[in-house]
Amino acid sequence: MHSSAATTLAGPHTMESESIKLSPQTLIQAGDDEKSQRTITVNPAHMGKAFKVMNELRSKQLLCDVMIVAEDVEIEAHRVVLAACSPYFCAMFTGDMSESKAKKIEIKDVDGQTLSKLIDYIYTAEIEVTEENVQVLLPAASLLQLMDVRQNCCDFLQSQLHPTNCLGIRAFADVHTCTDLLQQANAYAEQHFPEVMLGEEFLSLSLDQVCSLISSDKLTVSSEEKVFEAVISWINYEKETRLEHMAKLMEHVRLPLLPRDYLVQLQCCPAGDGPGCAFTPSDRRGPRRGSVRTYASLT
Numbered sequence: 184m185h186s187s188a189a190t191t192l193a194g195p196h197t198m199e200s201e202s203i204k205l206s207p208q209t210l211i212q213a214g215d216d217e218k219s220q221r222t223i224t225v226n227p228a229h230m231g232k233a234f235k236v237m238n239e240l241r242s243k244q245l246l247c248d249v250m251i252v253a254e255d256v257e258i259e260a261h262r263v264v265l266a267a268c269s270p271y272f273c274a275m276f277t278g279d280m281s282e283s284k285a286k287k288i289e290i291k292d293v294d295g296q297t298l299s300k301l302i303d304y305i306y307t308a309e310i311e312v313t314e315e316n317v318q319v320l321l322p323a324a325s326l327l328q329l330m331d332v333r334q335n336c337c338d339f340l341q342s343q344l345h346p347t348n349c350l351g352i353r354a355f356a357d358v359h360t361c362t363d364l365l366q367q368a369n370a371y372a373e374q375h376f377p378e379v380m381l382g383e384e385f386l387s388l389s390l391d392q393v394c395s396l397i398s399s400d401k402l403t404v405s406s407e408e409k410v411f412e413a414v415i416s417w418i419n420y421e422k423e424t425r426l427e428h429m430a431k432l433m434e435h436v437r438l439p440l441l442p443r444d445y446l447v448q449l450q451c452c453p454a455g456d457g458p459g460c461a462f463t464p465s466d467r468r469g470p471r472r473g474s475v476r477t478y479a480s481l482t
Contacts, residue, residue, distance in 0.1 A: 237264055238306040249276075250287045251302065256295025258302050268305040270328040293323045301327055312339045322359055337364040344371045346378035350385060373401045380413035386420040390428050393417055398435040407440040 240246050240261075247259040265272035275282045282288050290298055297319050304310040310332055312320060317336050324332035340352050341364055353368035355361075372379050373396070379385050388396070396402070397410050404410060414432045418425045438446075 234264075234306055234308070237261060241306060248286075251298065252287060252289045253291075253293050253298040254295040256299055258299055260302060265302070265305060268329070271326065290326075293326060294319060297323045301329060301332065304329065304332060310335070312336055314343070318355065321361075325359060333361075337361050340364055341367050344368060346375045347382045347384065349375070349379060350382075350388065370401070372396065373399050374403045376402050376404055376413070377409050380409070380416060385413070386417055388417070390425075390431070394432065394435055397432070406442075407437050408442070408445060411436050411441060 241259060241264075244259045247261055249260055249262050249265070251258045251260055251265075262272075262276045266276045267273070275288070277283065293301075297316065300310060300316075300320070301323060310320075312335055317339055321333055321336035321340075324330075324336065337356070340355070344352060344367070349368050349371045353365060353372060356365035356368055376396075385393075385396075393414075397413060402410065414429075414436060418429060418432070
């Protein structure tokens with residue numbers, strides 16, 4: 184046993200002439216093979232468990248290092264958690280602003296209940312969007328740059344589109360720069376125009392908004408009569424102040440597409456007489472070049 188052990192230990196020196204030398208390239212290849220055989224284990228539940236524990240710590244006010252305040256609501260939280268999930272808080276805590284070291288920070292333009300829901304979301308990834316809270320939740324999520332919540336609000340509003348609310352949703356989307364929702368709401372209004380024109384939202388539109396809507400080539404109506412009737416309804420809603428806009432509105436009605444007997448039956452401006460009433464049955468303006476309105480059989 185002793186001689187054998189000695190032989191083994193001395194092998195590299197006594198058998199130098201018989202040893203095989205590995206080139207640097209061979210060693211690199213062996214190293215690459217070893218790396219390729221390594222297994223990296225990813226635990227998909229790890230992050231969820233970690234955030235669950237952090238939320239439990241928050242509920243017990245343990246290790247919290249900042250208090251977020253809105254109105255009369257005070258919320259204990261951890262800076263690192265808020266910064267990890269919200270670019271707004273990340274900039275606040277890592278920048279040169281006084282809030283980076285403040286223990287108590289007030290968030291303006293957000294009500295306390297909404298702020299509480301959003302901080303709960305940061306810790307739990309859960310939030311409920313409803314008809315009652317979506318109009319305050321979306322701008323608050325935009326402020327805190329919680330883009331997933333903002334998108335959830337847009338998706339919810341898109342699912343709620345109806346002839347009675349699509350113009351209101353369109354205006355809301357425009358104010359908050361929700362581009363996709365704005366386009367969806369506008370397309371919905373065009374596709375359901377015969378129902379939309381009957382609602383309070385249409386009658387409350389500004390002159391420019393009405394002109395923009397009725398001039399669309401994507402307006403879906405059973406006939407051009409619907410567009411004409413929409414104009415008259417809008418004018419009659421506030422006749423004294425809107426009658427003067429008749430001429431401008433009629434520029435967007437495809438008069439040659441109205442049946443002649445319909446024009447003859449009108450005989451004169453149905454909204455009344457006045458300097459703004461420029462429509463007569465003899466008007467023979469043709470449709471604008473390239474303009475093709477969608478006429479559908481609506482049931």
